[in-house]
Amino acid sequence: MTDDTDESTIEAEAARLASLAGDLSVPVPTCPGWTLAELVTHVGQTHRWATHVLRNRVQERIWSRQVPSGLAEGESGDAAWLTAGAATLLETLRVTDPAMPVWTWGPDKRASWWPRRMLFELVVHRADAELALGVDPVVPAPTAIDGVEEFLHNLPSAAWVTRPLAELGAEGATIHLHATDADGEWTITQGPGGAITWARGHAKGDVAVRGPVSDLLLLLYGRRSPDGLTVYGDRAFLDRWLSAAAF
Template sequence: MDYESLIERETERLAGLSGDLTVPVPTCPGWTTADLITHVGRLHRWTVHLLRNRVQEPLWSRQAPVELPEGGADPGWLRDGAAELVRVLRETDPAMEMWTWGPDRRASWWARRMAYELVVHRVDAELALGLDPVVPAEVAVDGVEELLHNLPSATWVTRPLAELGVEGATIHLHATDTATDTTTTATATDSEAEAEAGSGEWTITQGPAGRIDWARGHAKGDVAVRGPVADLLLLVYGRRSPDTLTVFGDRDLLTRWLAAASL
């Protein structure tokens, strides 16, 4: 997938939704659209700093020298930051070794991560305006796998998952609008998990210390969720309620797992 082009498209869509920067964003409690724009723009500039300086040690977004706009964020500031990010990504060797908070220590990790930051926050802005978000199926499939690939590295997620006491529990996601392929598998620790997106079915197994493993393909789980793949993406990001999808099995497990796994 061309993540740089996806960043460009999603930035333009988000910028086009930010006419009134005072609109509350329910899926990001306490935020307005201005806060959403500031957050995304800060992430873009942070990533540019990381890439340009080939940062090798942890440096989080609020530690980076990011200059915020005078008078608050605006769509133009968002577009400028995204354009710079895309330019730097295209100029950078995707295989360049550097720090990431995920399992891959390559520059290419940041292109994929920033693309889905934008997809999800564009959805946040649309939901705030009462719009029905649309995410293309191929983007949603890859987005689910990007999230599953990175969750084991997110300590702010693994800690609450460990506290659930559900080691060995399984959650099956079944997209109803993609082809089914039961032959390809991947684990969350596979550094090449992003190389080939699955076909719309995944089983998540809760492992020790809050970590997860996952596999592509059809299988039974303690709880199973069926629905359009875009809705499954929004479900695992906490932007869609399980009540809007078809759930079989242990609904309480699903509800508790989703609350703890929020990225």
């Protein structure tokens, strides 16, 4: 189902995260209350969840905690367990028809939704691990551009995000993102009930953010502060929106 680029990127990101999973007791500041043990366990369980959905052609909502992890009660995953789950996921993705109808939490109810979601689950949590270890995370520009659009594509389906966005009372407000190192510009418009719409291209927003596209992606996920980027316009609204929208 995945193309070669998807496969190699998922495989590389899983290997990078596994390489960071040494001392699992290290706290992860961007995931409050977690250590690297919880982070690795979460990612590995998410891989097993996606594998289960695809192999069983699941049509109704299923929570990741309902899928067997292969771990004993109270046991955390480690690098080997993470790597094994990623390998099984990749094997499953390669043999799955992308047009197969399956359950997803996003807007697309086909198997093709899952590889992209699993890639950015890895990318963002790899960044979490690097930040926990004092490493400055970088996402290659083509991957980061796709990541921004994957985030915006799925955001209207994320009810746990649209509810707090609705409470902002900001219908009609706009945020413009402008990548300084790649061909990427997006305008996000806040709609009724917390829904958003977005469009590619240059525009003027109520607030605009300029910076490397890797940083823009991590900003959307709440892993980067706007402080290190160039912000024009209503910074207070940007801070409120990012706080409500972070996954």
